Amino acid sequence: MLRFAHIEFLWGLAGVPLLLLLFIWVTRWKQKALTRLGDKQVVHKMMPEVSFSRPWLKVILWLSAFTFLIIGLADPQLGSHTEDVKRKGADLMVLLDVSNSMLAEDIAPSRLENAKRALTQLVDNLHDNDRIGLIVFAGQAYVQMPVTTDYSAAKLFLGTINTNMVPTQGTAIGDAINLGMKSFDFKNGTGKAMIIITDGENHEDDAVAAAKAAHDSNVMINVVGIGSQEGAPIPVVLPNGQRQGYHLDENGKQVITKMNEEACKEIAAAGGGVYTRATNANSGLGVVMTQIGKVQRKMYGSKSFKDFEDRFQYFIGLALVLLAVEFFISARRNMRLSRIKLFEVENK
Known part of the structure; x- marks a missing residue:
């Protein structure tokens, strides 16, 4: 049986879709602003270090970490068995x-x-x-x-x-x-x-x-x-x-x-x-x-459940790992790595 020791913290999950909608709105606003500068391909060549996919990866990692953190704060507990x-x-x-x-x-x-x-x-x-x-x-x-x-x-x-x-x-x-x-x-x-x-x-x-x-x-x-x-x-x-x-x-x-x-x-x-x-x-x-x-x-x-065991540590730990991964992912491209063409055949 699953229960939450502090179920009121789960209200924080309501912020996940709100934050995602805010990110989508900001991303579209930036795209419209770039479109007004000129041709899309020309603008992208003028900003070779800018990545349009990495911000999405970072926000997915951040929102996932936020979700696991909220669940961890609610302290999920599992009842190991029942007894008479x-x-x-x-x-x-x-x-x-x-x-x-x-x-x-x-x-x-x-x-x-x-x-x-x-x-x-x-x-x-x-x-x-x-x-x-x-x-x-x-x-x-x-x-x-x-x-x-x-x-x-x-x-x-x-x-x-x-x-x-x-x-x-x-x-x-x-x-x-x-x-x-x-x-x-x-x-x-x-x-x-x-x-x-x-x-x-x-x-x-x-x-x-x-x-x-x-x-x-x-x-x-x-x-x-x-x-x-x-x-x-x-x-x-x-x-x-x-x-x-x-x-x-x-x-x-x-x-x-x-x-x-x-x-x-x-x-x-x-x-x-x-x-x-x-x-x-x-x-x-x-x-x-x-x-x-x-x-x-x-x-x-x-009948009642006994021996409820805390499981918050798994969710908090996973949230910290995702935040660490998100921290080390740059929002910009690494130009040195982008020059490496592993699958491109060199013409002689």
């Missing part, structure tokens, strides 16, 4: 509500942003080799990231989440639970759990039945309720991120969204997990993770 790695962990799927009601600001700065920050901290505190996945849902559910141990990718995906990701509005918690069940690999035998972060408002399907079915399959369902029972208006956020007032009902009054705590409790109870409520001071994930800590962590196998 045994890891011990659990699978965790986060189900995050991205309906418009999650824009309410009764939990600062908003329900959704508060949840995203809490989940970022959760990822930082995961046990080694625990795997995490992410599903976003509103009126429908979508897998944002399958279960993985790539915690950096998890935080990257969390940063991109917004309420425009799901076109259908609503809160289909049951659909999200069913999708989470399909996303798990039950063959690896690891313990499995879900964390649902939602305001629980207007769920459109039988989320309690979905949670119970998951629990019957040994998947723990935990719920973090986010929002206040007093409620808050829902800001209208445009695709460019700007706010434009609040959502209004058919009578022109502000829509007030309130957390449905009873629904959240029922889902957690049916799923064999815990329910906790997020506040401005406490995300509630600490309680949930304590409960998830009871999930049995089992061994699972995976």
